[in-house]
Amino acid sequence: MLLGCIGDDFTGSSDLGNTLVKAGMRTVQYSGTPTDPADPDVEAGIVALKSRSLPVEEAVRLSLEALEWLQDQGCQQILFKYCSTFDSTPEGNIGPVAEALARELEADRVIFCPAFPATGRTIYQGYLFVGDKLLNESGMENHPLTPMTDADLRRWLAIQSTVGVGHVNAATIWQGADAVRERLDAEADAGNPFVICDAIRDDDLLTLGRAVDGLPLVTGGSGIALGLPDNFRRQGLLSPEGPVWEGQVGRVVALSGSCSRATRGQVAHHIGLGQPALEIDPREILAETFSAIDAAEWALGQDGVPLIYSSADPKAVSAIQSEYGTETVAHALEDFFADVARYLVDGGVTRLITAGGETSGAVVEGLGISQLEIGPEIDPGVPAIRAGEDLVLALKSGNFGARDFFDKAARMLGDEG
Numbered sequence: 513m514l515l516g517c518i519g520d521d522f523t524g525s526s527d528l529g530n531t532l533v534k535a536g537m538r539t540v541q542y543s544g545t546p547t548d549p550a551d552p553d554v555e556a557g558i559v560a561l562k563s564r565s566l567p568v569e570e571a572v573r574l575s576l577e578a579l580e581w582l583q584d585q586g587c588q589q590i591l592f593k594y595c596s597t598f599d600s601t602p603e604g605n606i607g608p609v610a611e612a613l614a615r616e617l618e619a620d621r622v623i624f625c626p627a628f629p630a631t632g633r634t635i636y637q638g639y640l641f642v643g644d645k646l647l648n649e650s651g652m653e654n655h656p657l658t659p660m661t662d663a664d665l666r667r668w669l670a671i672q673s674t675v676g677v678g679h680v681n682a683a684t685i686w687q688g689a690d691a692v693r694e695r696l697d698a699e700a701d702a703g704n705p706f707v708i709c710d711a712i713r714d715d716d717l718l719t720l721g722r723a724v725d726g727l728p729l730v731t732g733g734s735g736i737a738l739g740l741p742d743n744f745r746r747q748g749l750l751s752p753e754g755p756v757w758e759g760q761v762g763r764v765v766a767l768s769g770s771c772s773r774a775t776r777g778q779v780a781h782h783i784g785l786g787q788p789a790l791e792i793d794p795r796e797i798l799a800e801t802f803s804a805i806d807a808a809e810w811a812l813g814q815d816g817v818p819l820i821y822s823s824a825d826p827k828a829v830s831a832i833q834s835e836y837g838t839e840t841v842a843h844a845l846e847d848f849f850a851d852v853a854r855y856l857v858d859g860g861v862t863r864l865i866t867a868g869g870e871t872s873g874a875v876v877e878g879l880g881i882s883q884l885e886i887g888p889e890i891d892p893g894v895p896a897i898r899a900g901e902d903l904v905l906a907l908k909s910g911n912f913g914a915r916d917f918f919d920k921a922a923r924m925l926g927d928e929g
């Protein structure tokens with residue numbers, strides 16, 4: 513293993529896997545820190561944690577445990593992957609986790625770059641944009657767990673960190689990797705080991721990738737991984753065959769517990785195509801008048817790409833949350849989808865598509881999957897994944913994917929993969 517990655521959530525980790533595979537690295541994602549050694553063919557290993565919204569000490573502890581395992585696998589560089597919208601609070605967890613990793617790795621120059629231009633996340637003059645909106649005007653200021661109320665990443669990271677925070681601006685990046693390295697040196701000399709980096713297009717991320725060649729620790733969104741594989745390729749360390757992928761024939765079902773705008777559009781589009789769709793009413797799940805087995809039996813009786821969804825608009829979501837409590841509803845639905853997935857796989861489903869970060873995490877944990885081999889891209893940020901001999905998955909983060917995602921994912925996971 514050459515590149516060791518620590519992801520702070522599940523779908524975000526497979527987004528990173530997608531970038532690494534596209535750039536030619538054999539990549540495996542692990543559910544939490546494994547206890548056994550990695551397969552010797554793995555070039556990039558991603559330990560997927562659910563540490564984004566945990567208390568700081570717990571996130572740091574889990575991240576250091578992941579670091580130790582990755583170091584034991586021989587990794588030459590560590591990448592800490594967080595969300596392209598820099599999801600965090602004034603307490604953390606991006607700053608404190610990065611500090612703990614930097615201390616352990618004796619890293620005195622650490623870049624921070626959540627940019628992901630393909631999905632509209634860019635950084636200019638230290639400010640993060642989502643499309644043409646500043647982060648704090650993009651809707652992310654209302655996020656239930658990590659409200660992003662400041663688009664100035666230098667200021668936001670500084671609040672979370674005990675070390676100095678500097679900046680590499682776009683003009684420096686456009687001068688090339690040597691100019692970036694000089695700037696990192698200058699910031700380190702000025703007492704700023706943490707450095708926010710602008711990036712508005714993939715070329716900027718490639719330049720940053722070259723600039724951090726040999727540094728022990730890199731941090732960012734999945735975009736920052738674009739340029740890292742080339743550093744290993746130049747040294748002749750990557751397998752010339754690249755990643756391998758084979759599609760999977762068999763039954764397919766899609767599950768959606770994501771209420772994000774993009775997912776709701778995909779659900780509506782799928783229904784519009786005339787595909788079988790079953791809407792789940794959370795009240796019936798909470799009252800136990802409808803069960804996971806009922807849903808699985810429905811899906812197993814359908815043709816095409818059946819979709820089971822609880823995706824609902826913000827008004828419906830907040831109504832049920834205020835009636836029963838946010839956590840109660842979330843846990844009931846996540847447990848429900850995990851149970852449905854188990855029944856479906858037992859019933860012969862070989863291609864499973866899940867929408868929603870928490871929903872996908874619950875499904876993967878429910879299925880007891882510990883290792884995911886990352887395959888080709890379905891849509892930006894979402895790869896096809898092999899989870900076992902007869903099971904392939906697509907785990908979609910709420911905000912990702914084109915309108916025809918469910919149909920396209922079913923095709924990509926199958927023979928056309």
Ligand SMILES: Nc1ncnc2c1ncn2[C@@H]1O[C@H](COP(=O)(O)OP(=O)(O)O)[C@@H](O)[C@H]1O
Pocket residue numbers: 769770771772775794822823824828829832833841842843845846867868869870871872908909910911
């Ligand atoms: N109809 C609904 N009402 C309330 N909560 C819901 C509903 N459907 C799903 N949820 C919950 O909302 C959360 C969605 O989060 P997640 O799966 O991470 O999606 P996303 O990636 O879009 O944020 C989950 O905890 C899910 O169980």
Ligand SMILES: O=C(O)[C@@H](O)C(=O)COP(=O)(O)O
Pocket residue numbers: 521523524525527528594595596597628733734868869870893908909910911
């Ligand atoms: O960087 C991103 O936007 C994604 O990789 C990601 O982390 C998304 O998180 P969820 O929306 O919680 O799935």
